[in-house]
Amino acid sequence: MFQKVHVRLAALCAGITIFILLVMSCGYLYISERGLRSSSYTSFQNDMETLISSLEQQTIITHEWLTRIEDNGKYLINVIDNGVPFLYNERNTPEQKQLFETAWDVYNRRFEVKPLLSAYDTWHMEYSFSSDGGKSSDYYACVITSERNTGTFQVMILCSMEPLLAQIRTQRFLFLGLNVLASAALALFSWYFTRQLLRPLEENQRQQNQFIASASHELRTPLAVILSCASASMRASREEQTHFLESIHSEGLRMSRLIDDMLLLTRAGDYRWTIRKEPAELDTLLLDTFEAFEPVAAERSIRLLIRLPEEAVPPVLCDPERIRQVLSILLHNALSYTPEGGCVRLSLISDGKTVKYQVADNGIGISDREKKKIFERFYRADRARSEKGHFGLGLCIAAEIVHAHRGRILVSDTPGGGSTFTIVL
Numbered sequence: 001m002f003q004k005v006h007v008r009l010a011a012l013c014a015g016i017t018i019f020i021l022l023v024m025s026c027g028y029l030y031i032s033e034r035g036l037r038s039s040s041y042t043s044f045q046n047d048m049e050t051l052i053s054s055l056e057q058q059t060i061i062t063h064e065w066l067t068r069i070e071d072n073g074k075y076l077i078n079v080i081d082n083g084v085p086f087l088y089n090e091r092n093t094p095e096q097k098q099l100f101e102t103a104w105d106v107y108n109r110r111f112e113v114k115p116l117l118s119a120y121d122t123w124h125m126e127y128s129f130s131s132d133g134g135k136s137s138d139y140y141a142c143v144i145t146s147e148r149n150t151g152t153f154q155v156m157i158l159c160s161m162e163p164l165l166a167q168i169r170t171q172r173f174l175f176l177g178l179n180v181l182a183s184a185a186l187a188l189f190s191w192y193f194t195r196q197l198l199r200p201l202e203e204n205q206r207q208q209n210q211f212i213a214s215a216s217h218e219l220r221t222p223l224a225v226i227l228s229c230a231s232a233s234m235r236a237s238r239e240e241q242t243h244f245l246e247s248i249h250s251e252g253l254r255m256s257r258l259i260d261d262m263l264l265l266t267r268a269g270d271y272r273w274t275i276r277k278e279p280a281e282l283d284t285l286l287l288d289t290f291e292a293f294e295p296v297a298a299e300r301s302i303r304l305l306i307r308l309p310e311e312a313v314p315p316v317l318c319d320p321e322r323i324r325q326v327l328s329i330l331l332h333n334a335l336s337y338t339p340e341g342g343c344v345r346l347s348l349i350s351d352g353k354t355v356k357y358q359v360a361d362n363g364i365g366i367s368d369r370e371k372k373k374i375f376e377r378f379y380r381a382d383r384a385r386s387e388k389g390h391f392g393l394g395l396c397i398a399a400e401i402v403h404a405h406r407g408r409i410l411v412s413d414t415p416g417g418g419s420t421f422t423i424v425l
Contacts, residue, residue, distance in 0.1 A: 014190035082151040222251035279315035338363035362418035
């Protein structure tokens with residue numbers, strides 16, 4: 001399922017980003033080409049203004065002057081004096097002559113002949129046209145008309161747009177190559193990004209499936225005992241029925257504790273913790289927990305010690321009941337995994353900025369590999385030695401409560417053996 005979602009999400013992400021890239025690139029390319037064409041046309045007009053100024057100063061039009069204007073093939077020139085072509089025009093090739101015929105035809109169709117304004121007047125027209133009659137122009141043309149006493153003198157100057165078109169084609173190929181590379185990069189990034197985006201969801205799905213499987217397994221055991229005892233009690237004597245009822249009651253309480261823990265974790269996953277913060281004396285909380293577990297420790301022949309700071313610890317804003325619940329979970333685990341004759345130490349440490357609770361035991365300890373997993377749901381460091389009633393939810397609940405207080409819970413090795421849990425608030 002996640003593979004299909006990954007492919008579709010990556011395709012959607014890449015498609016949207018590539019579409020935006022292409023639209024922006026096309027827009028920029030359009031603006032750039034318009035700028036290039038406008039700049040090229042303006043440059044042509046400026047050159048023509050210079051030539052017209054030079055022409056107006058000429059009293060005699062010579063072949064040398066016309067050759068200089070052509071600027072080594074940059075421009076093509078056609079001259080007509082009173083409707084008669086100059087001899088200079090014969091230098092043009094047949095293709096060039098055909099080109100001038102097209103240019104004159106376009107000029108005559110687009111522009112009206114300007115009437116004579118005075119005995120000496122000159123005007124000019126610039127335009128672009130297609131040499132093959134298409135819609136896309138590939139030549140600039142300028143027609144200079146000079147009215148003199150001797151008659152009408154016309155000069156047509158053509159400039160090929162091929163350098164401009166070549167620059168535009170090069171720019172388009174460059175943009176195409178850049179867009180292809182950018183699209184490939186965006187596709188790879190989208191694949192990686194969506195992979196990272198879906199990874200927490202996959203992990204959450206895996207943990208959820210594991211949670212359901214573990215919960216089903218844990219519930220199946222007491223349920224099997226209850227059903228077995230109920231079936232056996234139907235055929236048992238009154239005295240035996242009492243024993244079976246006690247087993248049913250014990251297993252029912254065990255199932256009730258498991259369901260309560262599961263509901264608590266469900267609320268934590270939905271961010272519906274009921275944290276009621278108020279100023280609390282942390283040393284008092286530790287003392288209360290110590291006194292509550294003292295009989296249990298004595299019953300198991302385990303020494304229970306407590307160490308409080310010499311200076312008074314200022315009240316801390318927290319939920320006292322939740323913090324007491326965390327301490328109870330840690331202390332219950334410590335007593336469960338510490339052998340007879342062992343020792344469990346409770347400590348409160350304050351440095352003015354943070355407050356730390358420590359629950360240290362000299363029990364079986366936790367390996368480095370398992371330290372990363374003990375706060376997962378239903379995980380138990382040593383299932384073979386886990387006593388009945390331990391579902392592997394306690395440390396997960398403790399971690400959720402501490403995180404809800406914006407604190408940290410850490411585990412380390414106790415010097416000489418065992419484990420030390422530290423709560424930082």
